[in-house]
Amino acid sequence: xxxxxxxxxxxxxxxxxxxxxxxxxxxxxxxxxxxxxxxxxxxxxxxxxxxxxxxxxxxxxxxxxxxxxxxxxxxxxxxxxxxxxxxxxxxxxxxxxxxxxxxxxxxxxxxxxxxxxxxxxxxxxxxxxxxxxxxxxxxxxxxxxxxxxxxxxxxxxxxxxxxxxxxxxxxxxxxxxxxxxxxxxxxxxxxxxxxxxxxxxxxxxxxxxxxxxxxxxxxxxxxxxxxxxxxxxxxxxxxxxxxxxxxxxxxxxxxxxxxxxxxxxxxxxxxxxxxxxxxxxxxxx
Numbered sequence: 001x002x003x004x005x006x007x008x009x010x011x012x013x014x015x016x017x018x019x020x021x022x023x024x025x026x027x028x029x030x031x032x033x034x035x036x037x038x039x040x041x042x043x044x045x046x047x048x049x050x051x052x053x054x055x056x057x058x059x060x061x062x063x064x065x066x067x068x069x070x071x072x073x074x075x076x077x078x079x080x081x082x083x084x085x086x087x088x089x090x091x092x093x094x095x096x097x098x099x100x101x102x103x104x105x106x107x108x109x110x111x112x113x114x115x116x117x118x119x120x121x122x123x124x125x126x127x128x129x130x131x132x133x134x135x136x137x138x139x140x141x142x143x144x145x146x147x148x149x150x151x152x153x154x155x156x157x158x159x160x161x162x163x164x165x166x167x168x169x170x171x172x173x174x175x176x177x178x179x180x181x182x183x184x185x186x187x188x189x190x191x192x193x194x195x196x197x198x199x200x201x202x203x204x205x206x207x208x209x210x211x212x213x214x215x216x217x218x219x220x221x222x223x224x225x226x227x228x229x230x231x232x233x234x235x236x237x238x239x240x241x242x243x244x245x246x247x248x249x250x251x252x253x254x255x256x257x258x259x260x261x262x263x264x265x266x267x268x269x270x271x272x273x274x275x276x277x278x279x280x281x282x283x284x285x
Contacts, residue, residue, distance in 0.1 A: 027264040029059045031274045038068070046072040057085070059268035061223065063094040071105035082106070083114050090121055092271065093185030093219040095129065097122045125219065132179060132186050140175065141182065141192040144168050148195055165199050172196040181211045183221030194225045202236045205229060227270040234258075243267050244275070252284050 037052030053069040066089035073082035086100075086109075100106065100119055109115045147164045151157035172193060175182060182193040197208050209229055215221035231241035240258030243266050247254055257263050264274065 027274060027276070028262070029264045029268045029274070030055045031264075034060075034065070034273075041068050041072060046075045050076065050078075056268075059265050060271070060273075061088065061092055061269055062271040062273070063089045063092045066092070067094060067099075071103070074106050074108045077108065079109055079112055082109055083112060083118070086118055090118060090125075091219050093125075093183075093222065095122050095125045095185065095219070097126060128220075129186050129188075132182065133188070137175070137179070138187075138190075140171065141187070141190065144171050144196055145190075145192045148192075148199060152199075168196050169200055169204060176208070176211070181208070181215040181221060183212075183215040184225065185222060186220045191222070191225055194221070194229065198229055198232060202233065205233050205236075209233060223270040224272050227267070227272060231255075243270060243272060245272070247284065254279070254284055 033052040034056050037049050037056065040046075040049035040052065050069060050072040053065065053072065057066065057069055066085045070082040070085035070089070073079070073085065086106075097119060100122060147168055150164055151161040154161075176193070184191040184194065187193075194212070197205060197212075209226070212221055212226050212229060216223045216226050227243040228245045231243050231245040234241045235246045235255050240256045242258055242263070244254060244257050244263045259266075267273070
């Protein structure tokens with residue numbers, strides 16, 4: 001399974017999924033507050049943690065951060081705010097009913113009617129996930145992924161990999177037709193559907209990006225992967241990317257961004273954090 005924090009060689013240039021806008025821009029998202037918030041949370045300093053989480057979460061849609069903020073608010077008796085953070089996390093695919101039911105820090109919320117509604121929502125999602133995660137389907141997805149990666153990084157074997165990609169397209173389209181878009185949230189983080197489609201021709205990517213977007217709205221797919229595919233399509237069309245996910249590492253440059261001033265906000269909305277540090281590390285202008 002590919003990680004969000006992993007570099008991928010695609011179509012002859014390097015792409016890094018986690019990113020911020022170009023070096024030197026003043027971010028509109030107060031990322032500097034996030035490490036402080038996490039440190040206060042780990043120390044059990046809920047009030048200080050929440051003070052730092054709040055301005056970041058105005059923009060940032062990331063499941064684990066939202067759940068931590070919810071725990072802080074619950075411990076401070078701010079139940080409405082806590083439930084709001086949990087609702088956002090669930091809409092992004094956070095689907096752990098055991099955590100919701102037995103988490104000590106969320107205990108104050110159990111008296112709220114809306115808490116039970118959130119539990120019911122997660123249980124419905126879990127039923128859908130259980131129906132999808134059958135051994136035969138998972139085995140086929142594993143096989144598709146194995147073929148997707150078989151010659152991907154081997155120079156001189158591009159034609160062989162292209163042949164496998166063509167075969168994989170038939171296989172993954174059959175599964176999508178049968179089950180819908182197989183998002184990573186449905187498959188315990190396995191992003192095989194996205195991996196297979198991102199290695200297809202542009203017209204295939206355009207065919208499925210809308211279906212992927214609908215899966216994101218249902219919480220079945222991680223929005224970060226959608227940002228990656230949308231940017232990939234834009235760059236392939238010679239347009240400016242929206243989220244700053246496409247980086248040419250060979251030439252040490254970021255592919256053009258449509259709105260450089262707002263790129264960090266767009267990234268935060270998709271659960272992507274800043275890569276200013278990364279860009280500095282690789283000396284990318």
